[in-house]
Amino acid sequence: MIKRLKQSIALCMALPTILLLHANAQFSIGFEGGYNKNYLITNVSNLVSTQYTYLSGFSVGVPVVYQVADWFSLKTVPSFVQKNYQMQRTGFYQGVYQNNTNGYIQLPIMGQFSFGGDALRGFVDIGGYAGYWLTGHVKGTMPNILNQPAYTNTSSNAQPNNVFDEFTPYNYNEKYTFNNTKDKRLELGVLAGAGLSYQLTDTYKLYGGAHYFNSLTDLQKKYQTGLVPRYNTTYVFSLGILYTIQ
Amino acid sequence: MRKTIYLTLVSAACITACHKDITTSNQTGSTATGNFSQVFEDFWTNMNSSYVFWGVDTTNWDNMHTVYGPKFAALNLYDSADEVTANEYFTSMVNGLTDSHYTLFPDGGYIQPAHNRKLNNPTFIENMFQTAPYSPSFDGRFYYTNSIDSLYLGSKVVGVDTTSAYKDMYAITGIINNTNILYLSFSKFALVSEYQGGSAKIKAVLDSFFAQLTNTAITGLIIDVRGNGGGDISDLNFLVGSLISSPLNIGYTRSKSGNGRLDYTPWAPAIVTPKAGASAFTKPIVVLADGESVSMAELTTMALKQLSNTKVVGDTTWGATGPLTSNSVFNAGSFSFGKVYTNIETGTSTYYGNAYTSSVMFKYMDGKIYEGKGFPPDYTVKPTLKQVLVSNTTVGDPQLDKAISLLQ
Numbered sequence: 001m002i003k004r005l006k007q008s009i010a011l012c013m014a015l016p017t018i019l020l021l022h023a024n025a026q027f028s029i030g031f032e033g034g035y036n037k038n039y040l041i042t043n044v045s046n047l048v049s050t051q052y053t054y055l056s057g058f059s060v061g062v063p064v065v066y067q068v069a070d071w072f073s074l075k076t077v078p079s080f081v082q083k084n085y086q087m088q089r090t091g092f093y094q095g096v097y098q099n100n101t102n103g104y105i106q107l108p109i110m111g112q113f114s115f116g117g118d119a120l121r122g123f124v125d126i127g128g129y130a131g132y133w134l135t136g137h138v139k140g141t142m143p144n145i146l147n148q149p150a151y152t153n154t155s156s157n158a159q160p161n162n163v164f165d166e167f168t169p170y171n172y173n174e175k176y177t178f179n180n181t182k183d184k185r186l187e188l189g190v191l192a193g194a195g196l197s198y199q200l201t202d203t204y205k206l207y208g209g210a211h212y213f214n215s216l217t218d219l220q221k222k223y224q225t226g227l228v229p230r231y232n233t234t235y236v237f238s239l240g241i242l243y244t245i246q
Numbered sequence: 247m248r249k250t251i252y253l254t255l256v257s258a259a260c261i262t263a264c265h266k267d268i269t270t271s272n273q274t275g276s277t278a279t280g281n282f283s284q285v286f287e288d289f290w291t292n293m294n295s296s297y298v299f300w301g302v303d304t305t306n307w308d309n310m311h312t313v314y315g316p317k318f319a320a321l322n323l324y325d326s327a328d329e330v331t332a333n334e335y336f337t338s339m340v341n342g343l344t345d346s347h348y349t350l351f352p353d354g355g356y357i358q359p360a361h362n363r364k365l366n367n368p369t370f371i372e373n374m375f376q377t378a379p380y381s382p383s384f385d386g387r388f389y390y391t392n393s394i395d396s397l398y399l400g401s402k403v404v405g406v407d408t409t410s411a412y413k414d415m416y417a418i419t420g421i422i423n424n425t426n427i428l429y430l431s432f433s434k435f436a437l438v439s440e441y442q443g444g445s446a447k448i449k450a451v452l453d454s455f456f457a458q459l460t461n462t463a464i465t466g467l468i469i470d471v472r473g474n475g476g477g478d479i480s481d482l483n484f485l486v487g488s489l490i491s492s493p494l495n496i497g498y499t500r501s502k503s504g505n506g507r508l509d510y511t512p513w514a515p516a517i518v519t520p521k522a523g524a525s526a527f528t529k530p531i532v533v534l535a536d537g538e539s540v541s542m543a544e545l546t547t548m549a550l551k552q553l554s555n556t557k558v559v560g561d562t563t564w565g566a567t568g569p570l571t572s573n574s575v576f577n578a579g580s581f582s583f584g585k586v587y588t589n590i591e592t593g594t595s596t597y598y599g600n601a602y603t604s605s606v607m608f609k610y611m612d613g614k615i616y617e618g619k620g621f622p623p624d625y626t627v628k629p630t631l632k633q634v635l636v637s638n639t640t641v642g643d644p645q646l647d648k649a650i651s652l653l654q
Contacts, residue, residue, distance in 0.1 A: 044505065046295065048574040087503070093574075098503065098511075138512060143576070145569050145606055146499050146516035146545075151483045155442045163575060170514040182508040220506060225308045226294060228505045 026067040028205070032077060032240025033060045040085040040100075040219075042230040049091045055099060057082025063240055065112070073112040075125065080134075081106045081213075083232045087140075093163045098140030100176070106131035108191055108213075118199065125193040129213060133185035136176025143167035181223050187232065189215040197242075205242040210235065282332060285584035285598045286318035289336075292581045296573060298500075298607045300507035302615055303344040307507070310339045323586075323598075329353055336599075337362075344618035345603050346566035347541065352599035360565065360618070364537070371537050371561070371629060394470075397642060398422055399429060403454040407445030415440055417451040419458070422468070427653050428458045431470035431534075435477025435542040438484045456488060459527060466653030467527060469550065470534040472560060472645070476541025479569055486549045487520045489527040494518040496549040499569070499606040501576035511576070513609065518549050531556040532649040535623060540564040544621055548610055551621075558623040559649045565620035568604025579605030625652070 037054045044050045061079030068074060081104045089096035110127025147168045160166045178185065195209020213234040220227055290311055294300075300307070314335050321328040333355040340350055346360035364370040395402065395418065402420030417432035417440075432451075440448040458464055469485075486494070498513035535547045535558055544563040550556045573579045584598030609615050627645045 046505065047577040050577060142501075142511055142514065144499070144514045144517075145501075145571060145575075146479065146482075146496075146608070147514070148480060148483055148519065150519040151438065151480070151487055151521050153442070155438075167575070172512045172514070174512060179508055182506065224294065224507050225311055226291060 026065075026244055027246050028063075028065040028067070028242040028244045030063045030065075030205075030240055030242035031061075032063050032207075032238045034058065034236050034238030036082065036234050036236040038083040038085055038232055038234045040230055041233050043228050049089050049093045051088060051090065053086050053088060055084035055086050055101075057084045057101070059236055059238065061106075061238075061240075063242060065242060071114055073114065075108075075110050075112045075127075077108055079106045079108070080104070081131070081234065081236070083234055085232075089163075092161075095162060095164055095169065096140075096142055098138055098142075101135075101137040101139070102133060102176075103135035104131040104187065105134050106187075106213075110191060110193075114197070121197050121199075123195055123197060123207070123209070125191065125195075125209070125211060127192075128188070128190050131187040131189070131215075133178075133183065133187065133219075136178065137174070138176050139173040141169050141171050144170035182220055184217060184219055184221045186217065187215050187219070188217045189213055189232075193236075203244045205244070206240070207242065208237075208239045210237050212236075280323065280586075282318040282321040282323050282328070283315070285323065285332075285586075286315060288585070289583040289599070289601070290315075292583050292601070294507055295502065295505040296578050296581045296601075296603065297343075297345070297507075298502055298568060298578050298604055299344045299617060301510065301607070302617070303342075305342045305344075314339055333357070345568065346564055346618050346620075347568065347570060347602060347604050349602040350599065351602070355599070364564075369628070394418070394429075394431070394643060394646065398646060403451045405445055405447030405449070405451040407440060407448050409445070415445065415448055417448050419451050419455040421458070421464075422650055425650065425654065426463050426465040427468060427650060428455070428461075428464045428466070429468045429470065430455050431472075432474065434475055435481040435546070437481045438478060441484070459488065460525070464529065466530045466532070468532050468534060468646070468649050468653070469546070470646070471539045471543035471546055472534050472536040473538045474540070474543035475538070476543050476566070479542065479545075481542060482545060482549060483519050483521065486518045486546060488524050489531070489550070489553070490518065490520045491524055491526040492520060494520075494549065494552055495611065496545070496552050497608055497610040499608050501606040502578035516608065528555060530653050532652055533558045534560050534645055534649055535563050535621070536561040536629065536645070537564060537620070541566045541569075544616070545569075545608070548616075548621055552611060557625065557652055558621070559625045559627055559652065560623050560645045561626060561628060562620035562622045563616075565616060565618050566604075567608040567610075567615075567617050567621070568606055569608070570602075571605045573605070576605050579603055 036057045036059055038057055039054045040052045042052065044052065059079050059081040061077040063075060063077045066074045083102045083104055085100050087098045106129055108127055108129035110125040112123050112125050114121045114123040116122045143163050144167060149168060191211055191213045193209050193211030195207055197205055197207035199205050213236065215232040219230040293307065317335055318332065321332055333352050336350055336352050337357050340348065340357060340359050343359050348359055350357040365373065399420035400423045402418060405417045407415040415434055415436055419430045421427065422429055437452060441452050495515050495517055497516045499516050500511045500513045503509045503511045531550055531553060533547045533550050533556060535543065539547060544567050547558055547563060551558055570579055573581050580602050582597035582600050585595050586598050587596040607615065607617065625648055627648045629645065
């Protein structure tokens with residue numbers, strides 16, 4: 001499946017070059033930025049009081065649009081995208097958490113189908129993307145089993161209400177060290193999105209939209225049997241501006 | 247155009263539904279286990295998620311699944327002969343595990359890989375006892391005690407607790423004859439619990455020891471953890487914390503952060519916190535340790551070795567340096583496997599077996615992980631067979647002799 005996806009993405013990347021030969025085509029370039037929510041899709045139901053939830057992030061990119069026809073364009077947005085998520089413990093373990101802040105460079109290739117009037121138009125994007133997990137950072141709190149409070153002469157029989165009544169919390173905020181055996185840094189996936197654009201002048205166009213990026217590749221290499229997979233799923237809300245070159 | 251939009255929207259809907267269902271291959275005791283295949287799968291899967299040493303362990307756990315999955319499948323859970331065979335399989339599977347706390351309790355069985363490996367070593371101290379009419383004494387120590395009492399310590403305080411939860415606790419302190427060297431030994435790390443509510447005799451030993459620490463006439467200190475099987479982590483601050491005046495970083499710990507074998511938390515600093523008002527003990531310290539110094543006895547040795555005035559004499563320690571706590575704290579460590587029965591009225595589940603294993607991995611300040619290897623002494627002095635066997639008043643202790651020589 002991954003091989004087929006790679007072939008599809010290669011084909012998509014080749015298409016703009018082919019279509020550049022199209023005589024009446026328009027070529028635009030611009031800038032976009034956005035806010036996103038990323039979810040780690042996995043299963044930790046066997047772990048006690050443990051769950052994953054989304055975290056927000058941002059993305060910035062340089063959209064390049066090749067308009068083939070009035071209703072169809074090819075678009076790519078080389079981007080830097082954060083794909084963040086949080087592990088959190090609940091109940092007795094409330095307070096134990098880890099925020100994973102991950103930076104990806106990403107190259108989506110999409111077909112953009114547009115419709116509507118001359119100035120205000122709607123669009124729908126469908127495509128695929130390849131991303132590379134460039135940076136990682138972890139921030140969190142966990143119990144520290146070997147950092148107990150100083151000895152006191154009085155013993156406490158109080159019932160602990162939280163894990164940190166028993167263990168000293170360790171707060172960390174550090175760069176994530178990639179593990180070449182475990183971490184799969186190349187991410188391939190599919191995307192879909194929709195939005196609105198507004199033609200400001202003959203050459204400038206504003207647009208905004210929402211896109212859904214669905215990774216089809218596990219964040220982990222298959223380094224063991226029985227691995228529970230992990231996928232990124234990202235919702236991106238972006239605004240951008242395009243300048244038509246020709 | 248409408249058709250185009252319709253098609254794209256349908257495609258988008260398909261894209262959002264691309265993920266396959268993600269399930270864990272098994273969940274702890276979550277299935278009613280009726281055969282050896284499920285017992286095996288539950289054990290194998292729990293090892294993936296709960297065993298903390300995969301990052302340094304060379305056991306090919308995937309291969310264990312390939313080899314032993316079919317073997318277990320051929321066994322009958324309700325056949326006693328097959329249970330014996332199953333225990334042989336379990337023994338082979340865990341035989342090479344790094345974790346030297348690791349103990350597997352399959353139904354009716356007891357498998358301790360590190361101990362089994364050590365028994366294959368002719369120089370392992372317990373093997374010395376195999377050729378002699380040795381039986382462990384009530385204090386839980388293999389040797390030394392009598393000769394230390396009679397040959398080395400004129401003025402001494404001895405405490406024995408045979409009644410508490412930590413029964414067979416033994417502690418002794420005193421001044422080495424003809425020196426000003428303070429000596430302390432105890433059979434297990436239950437110092438805080440004994441001190442705060444256990445034996446008055448043990449407390450008397452510890453009070454005497456702490457009082458002597460401030461005696462300016464003392465020229466050195468020997469802490470003897472030979473034959474000490476470990477115990478409570480809280481004793482680290484209680485004992486080592488009485489010898490330091492500022493926090494002492496002795497290494498780092500990390501645990502699991504997910505189901506994958508290599509899912510780890512960051513390294514958290516391992517800190518010994520001084521007792522309130524404690525002064526740093528700046529005179530020379532010698533720690534006596536040996537192959538029967540286990541777990542907290544090793545951590546204490548390593549912690550004291552972080553002090554510039556400490557030397558370690560004896561033999562390489564057992565090699566079980568990863569502390570333990572409840573599995574739920576880190577979602578790692580000891581676990582039960584193979585739910586075979588649930589009492590409907592009480593909801594109590596019965597499992598085929600339990601695995602006793604560390605909750606965190608410990609890395610020493612030198613960056614090395616001594617789990618499965620043991621912490622080496624600065625001065626290797628092996629016990630002699632004669633020393634071990636003759637519990638009378640005439641045989642000396644070459645390890646203690648070396649410690650004394652270093653402090654004089």
